[in-house]
Amino acid sequence: MNHPPMPRSRRDAFRLAGLSAAGLALAACGVQGQKAAPPKADAVKDFWSKQTKHGSVVFANWPEYMPEDKGPLEKFKQATGISYEYKEVIQENADFFGKADPVLRAGQPLGYDIVVMTNGIQLQHMIELGYVTPLDHSKLPNFAANAGQKYKVRAYDPDNKYTVPYMSGVTGIAYNTKYVDEEITSIASLFDPKYKGRVGMMADAQEVGNFAMFALGIDPEKSTEADWKKAGEKLKAQRDAGIVRKYYDQNYIDAVSKGDVWLTMAWSGDIFQRQLAGEPVAFVVPDEGGTIWTDNMLIPKGAANPVDALMLMDFLYQPAVAAELDEYVQYVSPVPAVQDLLREKAKTATGDDRKSLEDMVDSPLMFPSDADYARLRSYTQLTTQQEQVFNPIFQSVTQA
Amino acid sequence: MRGTRLGDRLLHIYTWIIIVWLSSPIAVMILFGFNDKQSKSNTSWQGFTLRWYAELFDIPDLTVALRNSLVVAAASTVITVVIGTMLGLALGRHRFRGQGLTNFLVFAALSTPELVMGASLLSLFVSGNVPRDATTIIISHVLFSLSFVVVTVRARIVTLDPSLEEAARDLGATAWGTFRQVTLPSIMPGVLAGAMLSFALSIDDYVVTSFVNGSTVTFPLWIVGAVKTGIPPQVNVMGTLIFGVGVLIAVGNAVAARRRR
Amino acid sequence: MRRLTPYLLALPGWLWLAIFLVVPMAAMASVSLQTGNAYDGYAMTFSFSNYADAIGRYSTQMVRSILYGGLATAAMLVIGYPVAYWIAFKGGTRKSVYLFLLLLPFFVSFVLRTIAWNFLLSDNGILFGTLKGWGLLPADFHVLATTLAVVGGLTYNFLPFMILPIYVSLERVDPRIVEAAQDLYATRAAAFRRVVLPLSLPGVFAGVLMTFVPATADPLNAQILGGTGNTMIGNIIQTEYLTNLDYPTASALSFTLMAVLLVGIFAYARALGTENVLEAAAR
Numbered sequence: 001m002n003h004p005p006m007p008r009s010r011r012d013a014f015r016l017a018g019l020s021a022a023g024l025a026l027a028a029c030g031v032q033g034q035k036a037a038p039p040k041a042d043a044v045k046d047f048w049s050k051q052t053k054h055g056s057v058v059f060a061n062w063p064e065y066m067p068e069d070k071g072p073l074e075k076f077k078q079a080t081g082i083s084y085e086y087k088e089v090i091q092e093n094a095d096f097f098g099k100a101d102p103v104l105r106a107g108q109p110l111g112y113d114i115v116v117m118t119n120g121i122q123l124q125h126m127i128e129l130g131y132v133t134p135l136d137h138s139k140l141p142n143f144a145a146n147a148g149q150k151y152k153v154r155a156y157d158p159d160n161k162y163t164v165p166y167m168s169g170v171t172g173i174a175y176n177t178k179y180v181d182e183e184i185t186s187i188a189s190l191f192d193p194k195y196k197g198r199v200g201m202m203a204d205a206q207e208v209g210n211f212a213m214f215a216l217g218i219d220p221e222k223s224t225e226a227d228w229k230k231a232g233e234k235l236k237a238q239r240d241a242g243i244v245r246k247y248y249d250q251n252y253i254d255a256v257s258k259g260d261v262w263l264t265m266a267w268s269g270d271i272f273q274r275q276l277a278g279e280p281v282a283f284v285v286p287d288e289g290g291t292i293w294t295d296n297m298l299i300p301k302g303a304a305n306p307v308d309a310l311m312l313m314d315f316l317y318q319p320a321v322a323a324e325l326d327e328y329v330q331y332v333s334p335v336p337a338v339q340d341l342l343r344e345k346a347k348t349a350t351g352d353d354r355k356s357l358e359d360m361v362d363s364p365l366m367f368p369s370d371a372d373y374a375r376l377r378s379y380t381q382l383t384t385q386q387e388q389v390f391n392p393i394f395q396s397v398t399q400a
Numbered sequence: 401m402r403g404t405r406l407g408d409r410l411l412h413i414y415t416w417i418i419i420v421w422l423s424s425p426i427a428v429m430i431l432f433g434f435n436d437k438q439s440k441s442n443t444s445w446q447g448f449t450l451r452w453y454a455e456l457f458d459i460p461d462l463t464v465a466l467r468n469s470l471v472v473a474a475a476s477t478v479i480t481v482v483i484g485t486m487l488g489l490a491l492g493r494h495r496f497r498g499q500g501l502t503n504f505l506v507f508a509a510l511s512t513p514e515l516v517m518g519a520s521l522l523s524l525f526v527s528g529n530v531p532r533d534a535t536t537i538i539i540s541h542v543l544f545s546l547s548f549v550v551v552t553v554r555a556r557i558v559t560l561d562p563s564l565e566e567a568a569r570d571l572g573a574t575a576w577g578t579f580r581q582v583t584l585p586s587i588m589p590g591v592l593a594g595a596m597l598s599f600a601l602s603i604d605d606y607v608v609t610s611f612v613n614g615s616t617v618t619f620p621l622w623i624v625g626a627v628k629t630g631i632p633p634q635v636n637v638m639g640t641l642i643f644g645v646g647v648l649i650a651v652g653n654a655v656a657a658r659r660r661r
Numbered sequence: 662m663r664r665l666t667p668y669l670l671a672l673p674g675w676l677w678l679a680i681f682l683v684v685p686m687a688a689m690a691s692v693s694l695q696t697g698n699a700y701d702g703y704a705m706t707f708s709f710s711n712y713a714d715a716i717g718r719y720s721t722q723m724v725r726s727i728l729y730g731g732l733a734t735a736a737m738l739v740i741g742y743p744v745a746y747w748i749a750f751k752g753g754t755r756k757s758v759y760l761f762l763l764l765l766p767f768f769v770s771f772v773l774r775t776i777a778w779n780f781l782l783s784d785n786g787i788l789f790g791t792l793k794g795w796g797l798l799p800a801d802f803h804v805l806a807t808t809l810a811v812v813g814g815l816t817y818n819f820l821p822f823m824i825l826p827i828y829v830s831l832e833r834v835d836p837r838i839v840e841a842a843q844d845l846y847a848t849r850a851a852a853f854r855r856v857v858l859p860l861s862l863p864g865v866f867a868g869v870l871m872t873f874v875p876a877t878a879d880p881l882n883a884q885i886l887g888g889t890g891n892t893m894i895g896n897i898i899q900t901e902y903l904t905n906l907d908y909p910t911a912s913a914l915s916f917t918l919m920a921v922l923l924v925g926i927f928a929y930a931r932a933l934g935t936e937n938v939l940e941a942a943a944r
Contacts, residue, residue, distance in 0.1 A: 063462075089615050091625035098610075108526065258786060260803070276438060384699075395904075399722075412751065482673075487675075496668060502678075508919065510871065513878045513915055514878075520688065555830050558863045559830050589829050597822065604771055620772065631773075653758050
C-alpha cells in the first residue's frame with residue numbers, strides 16, 4: 001500500500017463515492033472531501049522505509065516525449081535491471097486529471113508509477129487532493145547534483161516535495177516576421193490597437209492572467225485579488241477593442257506561422273520547431289516578464305513500484321541521459337550541463353546533424369540566458385478559495 | 401422529358417461536388433504524408449519524399465494505437481448494429497409498454513454532451529471496480545452509437561408496408577423466416593447506413609474514449625497528445641491508407657455491382 | 662409469443678441504456694443539486710438554485726448554441742436533401758458506394774481534418790491568399806475565427822448524419838409512384854411536394870434529430886474554428902468540469918441543455934404536424 005492505511009469503513013465510503021467520483025454522486029452519500037493534510041515528515045520516511053525495489057516500472061507520458069528507440073529507458077534497464085513499460089497515455093492535463101480523479105478518489109491505483117503533468121491548476125489539484133506520493137530525496141542524488149537551481153525552487157512545489165521537473169518551456173511572445181516589421185520586445189505590443197484583430201492570446205486562465213499582470217507591472221507570483229481584477233479589466237478592454245482575434249489553445253502555432261495572427265502568446269518549444277522548419281516566426285521573452293512552466297514527474301498515490309519509479313526519475317538526471325532526451329525533445333532541460341554535452345557532440349558530428357545540434361546549443365529557446373531566467377515567473381499560486389475567484393475573472397473574458 | 405434529364409445531370413454533378421467538398425481536407429492530409437520535413441513540425445511544404453511510407457511502422461505506439469482503433473471500431477459497430485436494429489424494430493414495428501420511455505432514452509443518449517457521458521461512464525466503471533481497457537471503450541462506443549442506429553433503422557421501418565410481413569406469415573413462413581426473407585432485406589439500407597455511421601463515430605471519437613480508455617490508446621488519442629510536440633507524418637500516411645482502402649472498397653463494390661448487372 | 666416479441670427485441674438495448682445511461686444520469690441529477698467543492702466534498706442540499714445560477718451566468722452561450730445548432734441544421738437540410746434524393750432515385754447499383762464515399766472522410770481523425778481545414782482556410786493560404794493576390798478579396802478578409810466558420814464547421818462535420826437517414830427513407834419510395842405523381846400533378850415541383858416530401862419526412866425527422874442535438878452540444882468546432890464571442894455551451898461545460906471542478910454547475914448545465922433540446926425537438930415535431938414527439942419518433 002502506498003498511502004497510510006485507511007480504516008475499512010472509510011475506504012468503503014470512498015468506494016460508494018466512486019459512483020459520484022467524477023462529480024456524480026448518488027443522492028444520499030455526496031462526494032467525499034479529499035483535502036489532504038500536509039504529510040508529516042515521519043510518515044513519509046516511514047512509508048519509504050517499507051518500500052522495496054520490484055524490478056519493473058510503468059511510465060505514463062505524453063506522445064513524442066521520448067526518443068523512438070527509448071534510449072534513456074533502455075540504458076536505465078541495463079544499469080539497474082529494472083524493466084519498463086512506457087505508455088503515451090497523456091493528451092491533456094485537464095483530460096488526464098478528469099480521468100484520474102475518480103480512480104484516485106475511489107482509492108484505486110492508476111496503474112502508473114510515474115506520471116508527467118504540467119504545473120498548473122490540475123497538478124495543484126493532484127497535490128492538494130493528496131493524490132501524489134511525497135518523494136524521498138535521499139534516493140535522488142543525481143537530481144541534487146545536476147538539476148539547475150531554478151528547478152529546485154519552484155513556487156508550485158517548494159523543495160520538490162512531490163515532483164521533479166521533466167522538461168520546461170517558456171511562455172513569451174511569438175510574431176510572424178513577414179507581417180510585423182518591428183522588433184517586438186514588450187507585452188504592450190499585444191495591447192497595441194495597430195495590431196487590431198491580429199493578436200492571439202491564450203485561453204488558459206493562468207497563462208492569460210500572467211501576461212495581463214506583467215503588462216501592469218505586477219509580479220504574478222505575489223499577486224492579490226485586487227491585482228487579478230485589474231488584470232481582468234485590462235484583458236476585457238483589449239478584447240472589446242477588437243484587438244484579440246481568438247483565445248487559443250495549442251493551435252495558436254499554426255495561426256502565427258501562417259500569418260492569421262501576427263503576434264501571439266506562445267510556448268517556446270513550439271516556436272523552435274517552426275524555426276527549424278524555416279517558417280518566419282520569432283520568439284521573445286518580453287521585457288516585462290514571461291512565464292516559465294514545467295512538465296513534472298510525479299508518483300501517483302497507490303503506485304505499485306514507487307522505489308523503481310524514484311530510481312528512474314533520478315536516472316533521467318544523469319547529464320548524459322538528460323542530453324540524449326533533450327536532443328530529441330528539444331525543450332528546456334532542467335539539467336544545465338546538457339548544453340555543454342550537446343556542444344561537445346556537435347564538434348564530433350558532421351553535416352546536417354552538426355548543423356541541427358549547433359542550432360540547439362545556440363537557441364535561447366532550449367537554453368535561456370540568465371537574463372531571460374531573471375524575467376521568468378511561474379503561474380500565480382492559488383488556494384482553493386482563491387481559485388474560485390481567479391478562474392471566473394479570466395474565464396469571463398476568454399469564454400464570453 | 402429533357403428538363404428532367406438535365407435536372408438529374410445537375411444533381412449528379414452536385415452530389416460529386418459535395419463528395420469532393422467533404423474529402424477536400426483529405427487531400428491536404430495525403431499531401432503532407434509526402435512532405436520531406438526537416439524539423440518535428442509538419443505544416444509547411446519542404447519537398448517530396450517517400451520516406452514516411454518506408455518508416456510507416458517506426459513508431460510502435462502509433463501502430464498499436466491504430467490497431468486498437470480498428471479493433472474497437474469493428475467490435476462496437478457489430479454490437480451496435482445488432483442491438484440497435486433490434487431496438488429500432490421494436491420501436492418502429494411494435495406497440496409495447498414503456499415505448500415512450502424507450503424513445504426518451506434513445507433521445508437522451510443522443511443529447512448527453514460527450515464529456516458528461518465519458519465522465520459518468522468512468523465513475524460507473526470505477527465504482528463497479530471494472531478495469532478500464534479496450535472492453536470499456538467498446539461498451540462506451542456502443543452507447544453513443546446506439547441511438548444513431550436506432551433512429552436510422554426506425555426511419556426506414558416506418559416507411560415499410562407491414563402487410564408484406566403479414567402476407568409472408570399467412571403463406572406459412574415462420575417468424576424467423578419472415579424476418580430473414582422479408583423484413584431484413586427491406587430494412588437493410590437502414591442497417592447498412594447505421595453501421596457506417598457507427599463505424600465513423602467510433603474510429604473518430606476522442607472525448608468519451610479519453611475517459612474510459614485506462615491505458616489503452618486509440619488513434620485519435622495518440623494524435624491529440626502528439627499535437628504538443630508535432631504530429632509525425634506517419635499519422636498522415638496511416639490516414640491516407642485508411643482512406644485509400646476505403647476508396648478501393650468503394651471502387652470494388654461499384655465494379656462488382658456493374659458485373660452483376 | 663407474438664406479444665413478447667417487442668420486449669425481447671428491445672431487451673439488449675434496454676439493458677445497455679439502463680446500466681450505462683440511466684444509472685449515471687441519476688447520479689448526475691443528484692450532483693446537480695449539491696453544493697460544496699472538490700476539496701471539502703459535495704453534500705446534497707437540494708439546491709435548485711444551482712440551475713438558476715448556471716442559467717443566469719451562461720444564458721448567452723446557451724442561446725448562441727441553439728442558434729448555431731439550428732443554423733447548421735438548416736444548412737445541412739438544404740445541402741443534404743438533394744444529395745440524398747439523387748442517390749436514392751438515380752444512384753442505381755452504386756447507391757451504397759456513394760454513401761460510403763460521403764462518409765469516408767470521417768474515418769480519418771478529426772485532428773487531421775481540422776489541421777487541413779486550417780491550412781486551406783488560412784487568411785493568406787492557398788485559397789484566400791490567392792484570391793487576395795488577384796484583388797478579388799479585401800486584404801483583411803477572413804473566415805477562421807468567425808461565426809461563419811463555427812456554423813460552417815458544424816455543417817461540414819455533421820452533414821453525413823443528415824444525408825444518410827433521408828436517403829434511407831427515400832430509397833424506399835418506388836420511382837414509379839413518383840412518375841405517376843408527375844403525370845397526376847403536371848409539374849415536378851408539385852409531385853415532389855405532394856408525394857416525395859411527405860414520404861421522406863421520417864428520414865428528415867431522424868436527420869434533424871441526429872444533427873441538431875449533437876451540433877448544439879458540440880464544443881470542438883467553436884474551440885477550433887471560432888474567435889472571441891463564439892463560445893458555445895459545450896465549451897462552458899468542459900471548463901466547469903475539467904478546470905474548475907465545479908461538478909454541480911456542469912451537471913446542471915448539461916440537464917438544462919438536454920431539457921432545452923427536448924423542448925426544441927418537441928416544437929419541431931409539432932411543426933411537422935405530429936401531436937407527440939415520442940409518437941413522431943416512434944412512427
